[in-house]
Amino acid sequence: MTDRRDRTDRGQHEVQYVVLHGKRRAFVKQGSGPALLLLHGLACDHTTWSPVIDALAKKYTVIAPDLLGHGLSDKPRADYTLGGYANGMRDLLTVLGIDKVSVVGHSFGGGVAMQFAYQFPERTQRVMLVATGGLGPEVSSFIKLVQVPGWFRAMGLLTLPGVRHVETLALRTAAEYGDQRLLRKYTRDLAEIAEIVDSWSDRRTRFAIRHLVRAVIDWRGQIITMADRAYLTEAMPMAVVWGRDDMVIPVRHASNAAALAPDVRVEVLPEAGHFPHKDHPERFVKILDSFITETEPATYNRARFRRMLKAGGAPASSPLAAVMQAEAEEMEPATPTTA
Template sequence: MQVEHVTIHGHRRAYVRTGSGPALLLLHGLGCDHTTWDPVIESLARRYTVIAPDLLGHGESDKPRADYSVGGYANGMRDLLSVLGIDRVTVVGHSLGGGVAMQFAYQFPERTERLVLVAPGGFGPEVTPLIRAVTSPGFHQVVGLLTMRGVKRLSTGGLRMLSRLPVTQVRDLGEVADVFDTFADSRSRAAIRHVVRAVVDWKGQVITMTDRAYLTEHMPICIIWGADDMVIPVRHAETAREVAPGARIEVVPNAGHFPHKDHPQRFVKLLNDFVRSTAPSAYDVEAWRETLRSGGDPSLKSAEAGERPIRAV
């Protein structure tokens, strides 16, 4: 698939657009790019118009000194979709992309039909120490040394060898090696550091969806997690179940942090079944206002608002 480019707000953004049908926006995780969806994008394109961008600071997109918050990313996705002439999408976000997807749905409910979160951030503080290390002083300089040609070959080769062992705890190290490869570019290192500092500190994740999860009451939501995820623990799926009881939770056996790569056919089936069995959310500004006022407490909603739910069409 050919990578296309468009300049928005002075920054060049890369994306792949393929297929036809209802629009599907695929958002990758930290240090990845649109190629993380390669195992599933061709199958998805048989049913959907698939848009898979490289987030700013990643892949072939520019890596400026800019706003790398999840809110900033959500704004960037709205603007990209507007330029491409796409008004409404089912948003699919993996890891960091899951946080961006949640923020997109919160900021732009009128443009969000469904929400699919794949091993997302935002449901608890725990995250792998490898990500927390990015916030440490000296990260930029130390990783610069570790990604020098000879050293990088040894370190990434070792990670990939470990990932082939029949041990669940090292399953995701091959993907970690791919991310580490991108750190050879000083601009990528700087961008990733800005991204991580916006969402993680030394204690773990600092952003959360739990205080706004009640807003998903009127929006179809599916959460997919690998049972052996060592990056963001699968037990966060139980938190998601508690704060978003209407969500469909799917835990994929024998999969790590990248279930769409570990079991692509299973992932595509789950996504297709979810889209096929749910009607897209339709935005009602009055119902949204009442939901915000009530904070998700049904007893605080006016009787009039109760007659105006956010409809499914």
């Protein structure tokens, strides 16, 4: 059951709350029509989608949650794995009475989106990944530092009021300065990073982020890959959107998207960084709307899914293709034999 609603200074959209398994989850729900689940990235919250929510809500039911450990949601000792987050999204949608969704995930949220599709294919109609993790090991050193011993205490000191204000002012000034010069490629995302640093002043937030990062990243980079189970979503409409100037996760990872689905759509936006939906909201809305309009929602076939799981352990290049070929052969009439 949902409880009170807020309109906070952190965003212009009404925030609702639901208690799941004893933990409060915050979310925005707006509009009507086919359901869209928007999943934010690491150390962000639903407000990352603020530039696009109103436009999308004209045609869709938009659900933009604060993932557990983020934003206005609780930050307990809990399961901060991709699977845990996917379960949480299933439970939220169930409470809201939503059976099927198109899922859009940004950065870490892209990993949650794919995990949701793996675990609940019967509820997933399409997937759009935005500057997503899971397509390669490289990731910004800024994120790698989170799992280094001593980070928690160091950030506690660096985010004390006086120090934090100097840091965030410097980041925002660099972002504004670079906006007018050739340095823009390197400063485009600094304003968002300043917001993240601000959020780390909260001890509970740092605790949650540290546990989350340790589940998906080590000193070499990203641990989790989508490639090993990508065949399970080969029959699902898939799109990938990236900013050409992304300094958090390299844009070249977009070229690995073909491993997720044979007909994946890839859009690389110029003059955009790690947050292309914020850099070019109108363009992003158009891309997302076209993707949904021009594709049929995935349909879940339990027998086929079971066959794909079995074929997935084989060295075949495409388990889906192998299953479809086997199904076609089963449907062919037997060739009569002659004595």
